[in-house]
Amino acid sequence: MSKFLFSATALAMTTALSGAAMADYTLTILHTNDVHSRIESINKYDSTCDAESETEGKCFGGVARIKTKIDERRDELTGEGANFVVVDAGDQFQGSLFYTTYKGAAAADFMNGIGYDVMAVGNHEFDDGPKALAGFLDKVTFPVISGNLDLDQEPLLKGRIPGTLVLERGGEKIGFVSSLAEDTAETSSPGAGVTFLNSEEALKAQVAELEAAGVNKIIALTHEGLSKDKMIAAAVPGIDIIVGGHSHTLLSNTQDRAEGPYPVLVKNPDGKDVPIVQAYAYSKYVGDLVVTWDDAGNVIEAVGEPILLDASVEPDEEFLARVVEMAAPLDEIRNEVVAQSSGLINADRTVCRAQECEMGTLVADAMLARVAPQGIQIAIQNGGGLRASIDAGEVTMGEVLTVLPFQNTLSTFKLKGSDVIAALENGVSKIEEGAGRFPQVAGLKYSFSKAKPAGERISDVEVMDGDAYAPIDPDKVYGVVSNNYMRGGGDGYKVFAAAGMDAYDYGPDLADVVAEYLAAKSGYTPYVDGRITEK
Secondary structure, eight states, X not given: OOSOOBOTTOSOBOOOSSSOOTTOEEEEEEEEOXXXXXXXXXXXXXXXXXXXXXXXXXXXXXXXXHHHHHHHHHHHSOSTTOEEEEEEOSOOSSSSHHHHHHTXXXXXXXXXXXXXXXXXXXXXXXXXXXXXXXXXXXXXXXXXXXXXXXXXXXXXXXXXXXXXXXXXXXXXXXXXXXXXOTTHHHHSOOOTTOEEOOXXXXXXXXXXHHHHTTOOOEEEEEESOHHHHHHHHHHOTTOOEEEOOSSOOBBOXXXXXXXXXXXXXXXXXXXXXXXXXXXXXXXXXEEEEEEEEOXXXXXXXXXXXXEEOOTTSOOOHHHHHHHHHHHTTHHHHHTOEEEEESSOBOOOHHHHTTSOOHHHXXXXXXXXXXXGGGTOOEEEEEGGGOOOOBOSEEEEHHHXXXXXXXXOBEEEEEEEHHHHHHHHHHHHTTGGGTOTTOEEEESEEEEEOTTSXXXXXXXEEEEEETTEEEEOOTTSEEEEEEEHXXXXXXXXXXXXXXXXXXXXXXXXXXXXXXXXXXXXXXXXXXXXXXXXXXO
């Protein structure tokens, strides 16, 4: 018999048993994922919200709202059978000046105060190597788990990250297993001492360990992405629920932009349906799933919906005061001088949305330099993403953040030459309108003609091959770097989303990449070099 019986809408799963067993057990799972250091509240673009927008009720999330909502749900879950866990599916690190300044310490303090029970390791927890993750482990008061890591050769982490966890709630044992994306060595900096094991095989062993110990309620807390979670559900028997992260997926039964229902259902090897949940990212939502098991350990109901942390959720006052206190020194970061420029780095919108511009050259060069060692050959940045020029003289981090305010991350992927050309065609398709999609590039040269119809404007596309440019091969696959907004199809770059292969969308923050590139120069001289020409 299937583990679940559910309605045609698949929005809820309900028992079809003639009578509910007396030993039915219910657990509420409150969950977050991919918070990415959004300690302060965020705006609709997922970047730090300003005071004026907060006053106008236009902000979302932030740790003070997470604290309020989880406390509210705790207060509501009173009486017999009111069991709950608070979990995080990884990537608390990286994404704002709070992380740049405090590394994992701020996240640890606030997570302790919120009362998390367990967290999965995310790939960005390795962004500053094992040392930063070890420092985070020193501070948190809850377990951090991941079951497909071999840490025997990494002394800072050896023996510190278990693969399984058992919590007792209401007299029942709740088992947790966990896994992390196997390509973390390529997307982060775990170091040579950390080895990544096959996720499915590791999870099978973890589940077997828990079942041998008599645990029949098992939750997988993963940082793999929704697509991989579906594979895990289909391959690993014994998992009851998957609470995931990594792909920043909004699952919802009510939100228009949701990528699927909450929960998504996938059949496991025994033909039983496994519900999978995720709650977007950046502290905007708290996932809220209520699960009921029968006495034999079969899930008979799993219902819920992520809670939007909008202006209707009042930030916790004590948390908010602490956030404000910790934010004060960030002004020093914003005023930090990172480089010198010998001239104006021009980002005038009438220029960068119509032709090669100095800021576009700088940003594209910085992107390509960062990931070229990974085999990336081409960088494409939308001109509309460049929001300000930088004057000659000192360049501050605040200026860089003003140029690149969206907290976009580097996205790397593979693309056929014909699709690169299609992307460029999209980029110049609305040049008459001053559209922000105009492509600033590195590692690439191209020409365009406004006199031709949109879709037929690009010509003379060449890719840097060694020390010289060579005509692009439509059938060859190239390594491309862009930003996560464009990779997701933003500014009309649907070809990136549809045809991009082996994509990774959550690299380092673009502003940090540009600041570090500038800092490595002994004085930067703005330039254009004819990589984009108009016929």
